[in-house]
Amino acid sequence: MLPETTTDPATDTTKRDPASKSAHIAHCLTPAVEYAKRAGFERYDFVHQALPELDLDKVDLGTRFLGKAMRAPLMVASMTGGTERARILNQRLGAAVEKHGLAMGVGSQRVGLEDPERAHTFQVRDRMPTALLFANIGAVQLAKGWTHKEARAAVKMIGADALFLHLNPIQEAAQGGDVAWAGLRDRIRAVVQELAADGIPVVAREVGFGMATETARQLVELGVAGIDCSGAGGTSWAKVEQLCAKTPRRAKMGAAFGEWGIPTVDSILNVRAASATIPLIATGGLRSGQHVAMALALGADLGAMARPFLVAADKGETALDEFIQDTLLELRIAMFGSGCADVAALKTRPVLRPGTAAR
Template sequence: MPKVTPTSARKADHIRINLEKEVRSGLTTGLENYNFIHQAIPEINLQDVELGVNFLGKSLKAPLLISSMTGGTEEAQQINQTLAAAAQKMGIAMGVGSQRAAIENPELAFTFQVRNVAPDILLLANLGAIQLNYGYTVDECHKAIDMIEADALILHLNPLQEAAQPEGDTNFKGLLAKIEKVCKTLHVPVIAKEVGWGISGMAARKLYEAGIAAIDVAGAGGTSWTQVEMHRAETQSQARLASAFL
């Protein structure tokens, strides 16, 4: 059994809390405010509609991504294997959860490795961008990519979650320049991803100028990671802080 580290223990907490607690965002996507205008005379043959796209050099049967969820704890292996098998069957893309736990403890790499069930999919590695301010370099990015035979790397951005997390990393100063260096150095595309609070137009522009190849906006409407961290809080003040953000 792999050694339990603080990072892998946190990942186990996240899975447990998502299964046992109510952690949905208090906000919706906003899509309920819009309706398509019905076209009663479409003048097309439905059989001619083609959903396939080319994205980051890979062909997808539909423009869909199973975005990053988990990894780094034994329970996560089956989750990632199941999601990857579904992605392979449907011909869509998948990103794994943050690989920090396996960078710290390579014995956990198997919890992220899914090429055995998904040899053909567009597969995205994943590290927290904030770790570039805590000792991570392009070398760790390469390790994450090689670990799972990935086609691209996600750098996820989660400042609000880190601020609410008991052990969060909260030095965001100078991070954009380090993201730019990663983009210029890596041999694969780099994707920026939020985790539930979206990416503004201004932030998207800065990321694009830094060399980011694609952006996963990951706005409101799903899991609220501040609500998850509220259930992990070590003090009442930490819990109150986390609960203030939907």
């Protein structure tokens, strides 16, 4: 656990209500926020290779994403910022990401844009000077008057390489948040074009409800540089909102939509049905190195996790480091055991077969 001094001061007051950020972290540390529904990895097994003709230590986990080299295809999904506790977690995560050559996204920066005094809680560049870093804003803010200016400011705030625009209509609707989504697509297109002119890739991401083929097609048509299909089967953001609800009606809506969403495995396949080449991150219910390997074998370019990194980072730097080492070793063994010398082989060879559970 974080030391007591890292809890949020009782004096916290901002327009975006940092108390809700603290509640998000507190609830996401418990398994109550997880879907009962599975992400779908149980539907597959790896085709075991008893004679892999490889040295385990020589298996190459290195890859590139959005032009940047990574030492492994693993990412810390967008999570947090806005409070002192979030700042400490971000710093821990950033240092671990740099050490292992991974990538990371910070949480929605709205609170930092609305209250510059909170911007420092998103800073991780000092800890991860070279690793791939994503800024993050909610796409729906564009329907409320935000433009490329705020998008640029979010990137500049943390010295990011790229921007996530998160799509979270069910979360917003369940919590009684921002629900005017009409007209958003043209605004996304405009921001994508403006930032592309600065050399900043914009990647659209769900927050855990998954991606339909139709949505992925629309996003590709809008010109996004990549997609994080963040699907169902891990953290349910309707359940998080149920647990954080301030009124019985909001709790009821969160509960009603707790199992809503497209499982991550289907979301990966859906995006790939829309585009064979769009850079694709798979998030949502990845809980092991084998899940990361499977996500890549199904068509993703990176595997990302949110809640598992939060739980490990909350325990401390050592626990976080062990978690990453274990995850990468498991990924390496899965590649070894399926005869894949590198990420390219994992993504092109027929390494999966229907799982026992599916037969």
